Amino acid sequence: MATHTHGDGTVDLTAGTASALSWPWRWLVFWCWYAWALVTSSEAVIKDLVTPGDQARSGIARVRSNCRTDAEVTLLSALITLTPGTLTLGTRRAGAVGEEDGDPDARRLLYVHGLYAEDADALRAEIHDMERRMLHAMRKTGVA
Numbered sequence: 001m002a003t004h005t006h007g008d009g010t011v012d013l014t015a016g017t018a019s020a021l022s023w024p025w026r027w028l029v030f031w032c033w034y035a036w037a038l039v040t041s042s043e044a045v046i047k048d049l050v051t052p053g054d055q056a057r058s059g060i061a062r063v064r065s066n067c068r069t070d071a072e073v074t075l076l077s078a079l080i081t082l083t084p085g086t087l088t089l090g091t092r093r094a095g096a097v098g099e100e101d102g103d104p105d106a107r108r109l110l111y112v113h114g115l116y117a118e119d120a121d122a123l124r125a126e127i128h129d130m131e132r133r134m135l136h137a138m139r140k141t142g143v144a
Contacts, residue, residue, distance in 0.1 A: 011128045013066045013135065018142035030137035037083060037130070044116060045084045058113065060089065061120040063127045065108040072138060073108050076131055083130075085115035086123075 018026065048055045067073040077088040093106040110127070117123035136142040
C-alpha cells in the first residue's frame with residue numbers, strides 16, 4: 001500500500017498498476033465501502049446523541065494529501081465533510097520545507113475536524129485510508 005510514512009503521519013502513495021478495465025469495478029467497490037463508512041459513522045453520532053454523557057473527543061488534524069488534481073482534492077474534501085463526525089475546514093498548497101506555498105506541484109494540506117478523534121494521528125490515519133481508497137478508485141491505474 002503505502003511506500004513511506006513520515007514522522008507527522010503523512011503517507012506517500014505510489015502509482016498503481018491496475019488495469020483500466022478494472023476501473024469501473026474499483027469505483028463500485030469504493031462507493032460500497034463509503035456507504036458502509038456513512039452507516040457506521042452515523043451510528044456513532046446517533047449513539048452519542050441518545051446516550052447520557054459525551055463520547056466526543058474532538059480535534060483538528062493537518063493532513064498532507066496525495067491528491068494531484070483539484071478534482072481529487074474536491075472529492076476528498078466533500079467525502080470527509082459528508083461523513084458524520086468529520087469536517088474539512090480548509091485546504092492549501094504546501095511544498096516541502098523552504099518551498100513556496102504557491103508552487104502548483106505542491107501537495108495539498110487539508111485541515112480536518114474530527115468529532116471522535118482519539119488524537120491527530122488517529123484522525124490522520126482515517127483520512128489517509130479514505131484517500132487511498134478514493135484515489136485507487138479514481139485513478140485509471142489506481143494506487144499501490
